Amino acid sequence: MLKVYSTREVTNVRLKEATIFGFGKWVDYTIDFTDHNFICIYGDNESGKTTIQQFLLFMLFGMPPKKRADYRPKTSSKMGGRLTVEDPEAGTYTIERLHDVRNGKAVCYTPDGNEHGETWLQERLNGMTKETYQSIFTFSAVDLLDIRHMKEDDVGEVLLGIGMTGSNSIHTLEKQLEAELGDLFKPFGKKPTINQQLTSMDTLYSSLQEYRETKDEYRTKREKLNQLTTEMEQLQVQLDEAKDAVFRLDKKLQAFPVLKDYQKVKEQYQSYPEQLTFPENGIERLEQLNEYLMPMKSELSVLQHNLEEYKTKQDAIRNDFYHSDVYEQLETIIQRKQNWLDCQQELHRYEEAIQKLAWQIGKELNQLDAGISVDDLTSLQLPFSAEKIWNQVKRDNDQIVVMKEQLEREHKQLLKEQAYLNEQKDKLQASLTDEAQEHALQETIRQYHHEEHMQWDLAEQTNQWDQLKQRKEKNALNWLVVGIAMCVALMVAAFMQGAMYLWGIAGIIFFVSIGQWAVRKQSFREFEKMFTSKRPQSGQVTEEMKREAEQLLSESEQKKQELSIVQDKLQSNEMEILKWEEKQSGLNQRENRLNKQIADQYRQYPFLERIEIAYWPAFYHTLKHVLDLQQDKEQQEWEYDKRLQESKQFENWTERTFRDMNWEDTGKSVEDKLADMEHVLQKYRDDLARMEQYDQWIAETEARRRQIQKKMRVYEEALTQLMTVAGTDTQEEYLKKGKQLKEKQEYANRMSELDNQLARILPGDDYETFITMELSEEHVLKSAYESESDRISELERTIEKKRELRADMNAELAALETSESYSEALHRFTIEQEKLEHLAEEWAVLKAAKEMLTETKRNYRRNYMGQVTEKTTYYFHQLTQKAYNAIYPPEENKPFRVEAKDGIRYDVNELSQATIDQLYVSLRLGISEVMSEKHRLPFIIDDAFVHFDPARTKQVIALLSEVSQRQQIILFTCKTSVVEAATNVSLIESDSSVRIPLP
Template sequence: MKILEWKIYGFGKWNDQSMELSTTQVNLLTGPNEAGKSTLYQFILFMLFGMNPKQRERYLPKSGGAMGGRLVIETETEGVVSIERIHDRHNGRAVCRMETGEEYGEEWLGELLGAADRHVYQSIFSFNSEDLLSLEEVTGENLGELLLNIGLTGSDEIYQTEKWLEKMTEDRFKPKGRKPIINEQLQRLETLDRERRAAEMEEKDYRRFLEEEKRTREELDYLDQAWQENLNRLYRAQQLIKARPVLLQYHQTKEEAEGKDKNLPFPVSGRERYQQLRESLLPLESEQRMLESRIEELREEQAELLDKVDEDMGGLAPSVLAEKEGYERLSHEQEQLEERRLSLNESVNRDLKNMDVPVGVEELDEYTLPFYIEETWRDLHAESQMVEQEERRIEEQWTEMSRTFDRVEVRKAEIEEERISRDQRDRYEKQIEAAYESAAASNPDRQGRTTKDQLYKRRTVGAGAAVGFVLFIGILIASGAGNGWFYLLLLGLAAISGSAAFMSHKRIRILAVSAANKLPISPHGLEEARRQMKREEKLQAEWEHLHQQWKRLSQEEIRLEEKRSHLSQRKNRLDAGIDEQKSLYPFLTSLQLAYWEKLYHLLTRARDKKLELNQTVKRMEENREQLLLSEERLKAFHHQMNWEFNSKDVQRGWQRLSDWIHEQERIDERRQQLEQSILGMKEKAKTCLDRMKVYQDKKYELFSMAGVDKEEDFLLKSKEKEEAEDLHARLYELGQRVEGMLSDEEQQEYAVWSMVPDESFLHATVEKFQAEKEQLEAKKKDTQKLLVETTSKLQSLERSGRRSETAHRFQTEKDRLQEQVKEWAKYQMALQFLRKTKQAYKDGYLPRVMDAAERYFHKLTKGKYGEIFLSEGTEVIQVRDGDGVVYNPEELSRGTRDQLYVSFRLALAETMADSFQLPFLVDDAFVHFDKDRLDTMLQILEDISLRNQVLLFSWRSDLSVHFRSAHTIELTS
């Protein structure tokens, strides 16, 4: 596979860039640091193998646009294939297009590349200075192991599989381990075996202990029953002692309640109801007294306000005050107009000052600025710029034409000096013609085709081809950058002409050599004559081409003179237009043409401000007349009211009038409020009396139900009723407490409702039951101890019945151990097979890599080191020099170690050539090579380029001289 070209849409610093590569030469991409070499290196890897989204974000274009590109490759099986990847399209997956127009995806590209993924590619066909730098971190045996692993690189799956198999076997068994599965299973089997043997020794006296346990349990049940009965009696006696104070209160309260009648005639909740009525009547009575007092106060205030009302002037004042708002509005407007007048006047003067043109404020009204003047001034400015540009362009063309004239004249003079004289040219022609005639005479079979005219015709054809080639070069030089298709056409014609000239020259040379053998002139002299004539023909063709170019330049000189004349006429017309405008607007004389259009806008804005200023002054005069009329009416009202009026403080007069009117309105409003308040309070007083009557009726109704007429009798009877109810409620509460403390059985046994039990009798009963309880508990404790001993012996014997269960568990765990051993054996066999396969791979494949690496290393070191081999046992890479001294890699110099590393990479690529035909990428990997090493390395790369395409990225711009033939691409930072 070889890369023909690439097109970068956007990748890192690269944006919209295309490059074509050579398939037979080393492609040398040079440029200084930060020129983008490493970015191109990553672009190729991205196009072939892709990147994940996070990696792609690092190379998003710095100047925006799509991230991606197109890579055109040539393969032996599929021909030319175009690979396109775009970051935000198809999730960065490749789209492959064939020459036939068919499209394929990422999977097809993977099949095309075969087993080569990114890791394989970078391990075999790509290395850079960072790879050599990372090699510095590996020394001694690690370096040999690293290079050995490179030889086995195709994927890291073999390494991962080997590590996984080792982990699986070690997780299952280690000879001296305890954690692995099989080790733990062996320990478990040993424990079960000990338990099984112990269980077989414990099967005795089981029946006897069962009978003894039964008797002991029956005796313990009897003791529990007797203990519980005794405990109940003790609890009842103790509860009665606790309840005795409550029983005593109950019987005392019962005696008091028997002398009270709880059925006296009295309303239900009578006292509370009477109290609520009293609380409701008190605020109503207080409110009634307060309303009567407030009505009297309002009548007095109403009489005082009536003396302050002036009904005569009250009708005139509002009409005068109605003009206040208009007066204030006009005054405020007058102030704003004055500020606006001053601002406009200052702005107009400032604008005229900033314009710096001889125009006064009063002259603004004199000059008319119609709408078309702006366009006229703009056209004059544009025409002035175009005239200046045209004049500058003509001068540049004239200067360039003069330089070209000089070059043509100098070259024509050089050609005249280089050409041979006429006599020498005639002598050379005669020698060549004589040689052709002699050659034709000595070959009768070709006499018809080698006459003098035919030989002259062939020579003319050759000369014509040479002239065509020279014309082609001249056209390219004269025309500069042109159409690409036109160049391709000229290139094809030049190739045809050159081919014809070459074939004609070849046939002429054969005839000339043949004829030279029969002439007095030597073959060397004939060859010199032919060379001089060929050189003369080329010089003649070049001279004619220069002469034609000289004629074209003369015609160009005439055209430039015509352009100069036309430009002079345009300048005259432009000056006339400018003078006309200056005569109409004299102030333009002091201003450059480029600023006329801007001055038009400034003058227009200044004239608009002047017009607004005139209108503002007129409006101020009208407002002043209206203000004087309003002041006269206000002054007349003040005289009628005998108030002092100051014409300099009119606002104070308006305020005094407004305050007087507001005071009259407030008095009138207050009189109305007082009238409404009096009516409202009278209505409230009536409502209050009605509400009081309702409560008084309810109070007399309560007196009637209690059978009394006065409040004192009602309260006394209420107290007697409450005392009787409290005693009966207390008696009921104590009875409930007794029932809660004593059960029905205890109440009947001790007859608590008829009398209070004797306290000394109760204490004696408690002591008796307590002694019986202690005796029963001692017997229970001895019996329980005997039961525990018997039960323990039974449980010990029952374990002997688990012997079969223990044996079953032992066999189950043993079977499980066998399965685990089988599984461990499978992993162990797989691991041994993988290691044998790796060893077989090394034995059969690695020697080829070692031989190739030895050959490259020998060549790179100029034969100083002749052998590379692996040490026995450790398989560490070692080298032997010409004197037989063996070195480890860390004993070599930095440059020699780099050569050793590069030798292995080249050897690996050569060995893998049958499986992979991919481009070889090298990124500044030879920074530690001296000149001799570098020359040898570049020759090796040039040899590799015949088999694999080579792309060499370097900051050195002088590397191209070290190659026999290289395709150089210069990158700029």
Template sequence: MYLKTLTIYGFGHFHDRTFTLDAGLNYLVGPNEAGKSTLTQFIVAILFGFPTKKHPELRYEPLDGSRFGGALTFVQAKTHYTVSRTAGPHGGTVTLHDNTTDLTLPATQLPKLLAPMDQLLFTQVYVINEPRLGQVFSASKQALIERLRHVGAVGSDYWLQRAQQMDKQADTLYKPQGRNPQLNQQLRTYQELTDKLDKANAAYETYWQLRQEQQQRQRQQADLQTQLQQQRRVTTTLTQRVSQWSTYVAWQRLAQNQQAAVSGFSATDATQLEQLRGQLTAAKQTLTADQQRIATAQQAAELPEFFQEYLPVAAQVDPLLTELPDVQLASQQQTALKTTRAELQRRATEIEAQFAQDGQMPRAFSLATTQQIDQLQQRLISANQQRRQLQQTLNQLNERYQQLQPAKAHATNPLADKQVVWLTMGLAVLIGAMFLPGAMFKLVGALLGVAVGYYGVFLVDSSTPASRQLQALTDDIRDSQAQLREKGRLIDDLTNQLDVIGTAHGLGHVPVEQWSATQAAIGEWERLTQQLETTDTQLATIAQKVTNFRQQLATVLPKLATSDDATLWQQLATIVRLKTSLKSQESELATIATRLTHDQAAVTSAQQQVTTFLRTRNLQQVDDFYDRYQVQRERASQAKQQAALAAQLGPENLAALQQVSDLAALQAQLQQAQAKQQTVQAQLDHCTERLATLAGQLAHLTTSGTQATLRQRRQNLVTEMQTTTEKWLVDRLASQWIETTLAAASGDRLPQIIAQASEFYGKLTENRYTKIELTSTTLQVQKQTGEWRTVSQLSRGTAEQLDLAVKLAFAVVMQQQVAMPLIIDDGFVNFDERRRQAAYALLAEISHKIQVILLTADTTVIQLATGRVSQLSD
């Protein structure tokens, strides 16, 4: 089979494009992003179906919205076919046309034309690129050996797996040198039971004597354990009391110092005294104030010096005195505004220290910016929630995938059961032929059994619903992973947009979560700045008013103008007061004299109440009361401490400690208890040791039971051994028959593949490696010098060349059974220049037998091209 034309309706960035191919070597040359991988996926998709929409990265849906799909024209068995595939369910809508006879064929005919090729085998062997060649390192050595050994028997994976399962099942039953297999363990158990039965027959009387002593020792052990538990409780209690002795001594000292409380010196009494003293102090203060008033009134006749200076200029000063209240209020406002300004400046400085960057405060958001940030944050929260949901879905899919894995090997369907029937029939014929007379009949019967088994292996489809379900889960997992990557890119984009906004407004050093609080602080700082400006303006106005007043006053009263504000306001107020007091001085003196008499009576009454309070408690001074009151408080505190210590000790321990004379006596009790405990412990240890000795002697005599029990166990074991042996023979014979059948089916092609791969590998490595050898356990290549190397000892490029040689050899050897084009998508990136040229020459050589489509960015192939060359542009 080879491809003639590729017609693309819409696939990736290609649309309405046609490529013509030859049956031999074809070069499609173009730079990165020119569409080489797109064309490779196009061929796979048209032949085997589009991936589901859960894997959009593999579908290559057209970027310009054109019709999704395309067509291939290929030649098979000298018949020309055209297959087209467009968007639709189940891998797309397929149309198949026979161009030779001009007939439209059913779509179900396409898999039959491609059989036995399927998408998995085609992509693993015939579609070659650097990642797939690189899998030679990630695959285990044994997996690579199995792949080469059985590559010649197409469709044998199921039966190989069944044979391996049967071998494993047989190995779990019996191994000649094994210890863990079931039959090996049963044989050892049988010998052990026989030995035990012999010993039990010889030691019956001794057994009963030891048994009676054992029962007596067990009763003694139980009594000693009870005594030991009781003695341990006594020892623990005494140890606790010894550790609490210091607490008991502190409680005892407080109890000895405790005295009965005396009434009259409580906190309530102290409060009452404070109230009486407060009343006395207030009465004395009122008396002193009234005495000062009368003295001031009596001295009023002697006018102050500044008042005498006022009298000549009263006409000029009186207009200023009318402004005095307003000026005083302005001065008070000035002081208050200074305090307010200092507080505003302090708060603004705190905000600048917290949020300013390099002395520059961040800018506030506009309404549109705030809305944009809210939208971005909501989208970011939603994206994070969706990503968590997708991660949960992916975890669930992975769990289902792991749950299906064990069941995959055992999943069956009618077709697989049919294969088992054919295989069983072949095994029956093969075994039956061994009993036929004559060598000729035996040979014919054996060949007939191999033929029947071969039919069941290779002509009956063995796919299972479990495998298809597992593939669907794999598709779902890849789709979830793609969506997770998309959500990650969206989250990064939203985060970058928020970072740009933060940098533009000077918030690059502030986390997004704190932007709201930062904006509130910025608003507060702007309000503080405005208030500072307003306060400065008010301060300037008020200061000007006070300054003008003092300047006017200085022109008429120069001495007063030099005083500070408090002295100045006091002197001016005195002038105003003296003006009025000169008129009412006589009547005021009479009023103050009457109030002094009342004040004196109040002081006398308060003093008498304090004296009475002290006398009722036999005290002379107030300080004596407070001394006695402090003593009462200390006694109450000691009582609380004593109660706390008693609660810490507990009633039982406190009573017990009171019966002990001193610490030495208590420690002596503890030592006696410990000694008794050690004695009981020693007796118990001796009894336990004797019981262990008796148990060992009894176990030595009887091991696993009495004679009757041992005989019954041995007979049961014989029955189990017969059943196990039958299972082992069935599994081992079936496995050997499957391996024999598959070896007969693939043995003629495997040596050809290995020989052809050795020849190709020598050409790719310029004869540095000349031979590939495959044994039952190892894969190695031979250098020209005769030295052998394993795959793990090769460089990456050399190992990829080995994988390429095997795949090319498979395609060449199997071309009669499976003729498919080779598609190579930039698969030689790890080859050096000389080996890359050798690879091009090898492709040109095998293109005479099979079609080769080479997609590469290496433009040097244009000068070396021996086939059709098509240019791809980016």
């Protein structure tokens, strides 16, 4: 029973909006997916549809850096964008990916204000990868071509692989495993790797058996060689011991001259007193103290002379000073000098500013030409509210003018559109096909299908009649042959027995057989004539007539739809005209209110009657500026009078001070008198600075003198301490005692050097005994040296003889050891055995993988193939206009089979290519719906219907519309026929981000 799926509310993940910052050719581009669940993105080839599809995959699953580089925009430095997704569980969230930020990883912004990373996004997609998504939820015309390129016998298996995994990868993987297993091992093969390895090991084993025969002889000679080597090693030990003894005796003989020098230096060292009291580095310390004391004594004399000179100069300066009150008064006047100078500059500036403001005010009033004088400015008040009112009046007036022009244009456009729509309505009504003609066209199509069905039935009946006819003719012929055979037998029996009745019976049987055969032959001819007379007349309705009728019906249906659209637009036009009349009425009321407001302003400000309303805001600012200038002028005049009074007071004070000091002031200006006061005050400051400098120098000199005296006391105390330690009273005695200590130290150093030299020549044990040896024992060492040398020569000769004997034995063993020796062959056999084990393990892994793949296919078939087949059957039933009622999945070596509505079953390779394409599309839709119950993702189709005729295109678009009620579908196409068929689809042109509204 064919199952019909009811529509339900979409609970799958939906794409709402895509914003492309930069991706391929697209920069700052937005796509709105909000309105419908079935979106068609239309554009010509090379218009960027594939780039948009890759952008959606990039936002959902990311992209490797090398592949991202292929989509970097040429006209922008930014690459990436945002994708807004509606999830029934997580709500609406936005995915953001940028090429140069976080290495292209996603950041997801959720409605609660939180940010999430790539891991959170993968959890929302239930672990879906890009490859899995493309194999289940996307397909294109290329996938259909892959089916066409396969062999007919493999079509069923490839469809099964697609049904199980969403692609034909499982088929390829299984073939690859079989090929690799065959390359490794075949039971009766020679070329596979494991077969060759087994052959090689058989050869090695044979060689190994040959080498084992010579193993015993080799072992005996090897034992003798080992014994000889042991004896040589023992002799070598004795030789090494003798050489070591000779080496030690030789070292002692070399050290004898050094021993003689050591004993001589030791006698000279012992001639000095055992104890010499003297400071450490005493001579150098004495010389250093004398070097420090001499410059200090010289500097102390110079400092005393400088002190006397500084005090004399201070007394001379102090006699030239005025009284301190005089300097305080001069200081006060000079401090206020700068204020007086600034006041003079401000007076000059105020005079210029007042003149400039007066000239500017007059100029501005002349430019206004509003009948306002300078005297009027003092009484004129211009509140802040006036600006707001004048601006509002100006805006209202401008808006009314613009709205009048706009309404006039809208009225003309509406009338023009109404006339055009009426004209289109009349044309369409005139071109419509009447009902009688439509009924005749439908009857033509029905008659064509009826005749086609009758032809199929006739062919089936003809086939059955031919089979029955052959079977009946064969039976009639058999009866004829049997009758003739019986007749001949009876005739023979009658001839031999002479029985006449047998002749009669034979004749009866013969005529009966001939009659039966002739009657059946005649009945076959009459029945075939009757069957032929009942055949329907063919060719009354041709296929061309049927296609022409379908085309005329399609055109008629399209014109009806266009007429309905025109009528809807006419109704909308009438509503727009009513809205226009309401707008015109509201504009008139608004204009009346504005005229009342303008009259009120004329009463308050009569001068506005001379100004156009468009210039009121500018006039306000200009008039406000003139009033501000008048206030600035009045403020400047007040400040000028204030500064002039302050300047007069300072000048009178300066004149009075100059007279009190009895200084000559004939013909001097205020500036000159101030300069004289500054000169007197500056001389006083310079003298004070010199007095302070002399005080500082005197203090520094005194401090330096005390410091030098204190430092000298330290050095003198150190000098006295050196004399006390050495036990001398004068420096001469001190130097003599230091010389003796130096000579004794030199002898001690020489003894240490000779002792170190002996220690380097002799080992540790020999050194301890040799240092106390008498010089007369030298001849004993020479005698022992000669004895050990003779023993070394004898041992070397014995070792040489045994070395020659070992060389002969090595030569004999070398004759037994060839390049293919036993150990080498055994080693190679072991290596080859390990290689064989590795190959066997690899074969076992591949065999297990193939078995697991086969078991996985069976499990998948048990778990999902039933659901996929059920949904595929429903979609295939709809796409083929209910021509097929059932689909049967592959069984053993049988491919997919379909059952037509008449009950006849067809293999998939017996169908037309277009029907195979429809079966493939149905299968992919069924897979997507089964998988969407877990993954809930949109379905993307890329120009998969380019080879469909218009009728099949309409059928598949209608089916996708039904599927879109449960799952969002995005269709990319460059074919206008697909766009024309998609009448209930949200259409987006790829060269514009503006959505084309639905009709």
